[in-house]
Amino acid sequence: MSASKHLSDAHAPHPHTTGEDERLDVAVAVLTLLADRTRLALLKELGAGDADVTTLTEACGAARPSVSQHLAKLRLAGLVATRKDGRRVVYSLRHGHLRRLVDEALNVADHQLGSLPPHD
Secondary structure, eight states, rough: OHHHHHHHHHHHOOTTOOOOOHHHHHHHHHHHHHHSSHHHHHHHHHHOOOOEEEHHHHHOOOOOHHHHHHHHHHHTTTSEEEEEEEEEEEEESSSSHHHHHHHHHHHHHHHHTTTTOOOO
């Protein structure tokens, strides 16, 4: 099952949804997954480079079982990929769009926290 199909199933479109509506449904599903502090922290860390569960657990400060569960959700949604490196499982972002999306969300937070003026 493709990532977009899986994500669109998470928020089933209306019976008459086509094209742009389906695209919006998938975008909502992606943003919903990012709307969790632990998952956002994991994706931020993976934006800096591939990492294993131990590294990600240390970086985000959550319990290892929680990190593993969040990574499983991200993997099932097609947002992160895995590869074996000996006995370790190494995680990576599936594409740069996700890294940029996380970066932009954090930039918006910086502007709101720092009362910075809006810009393009």
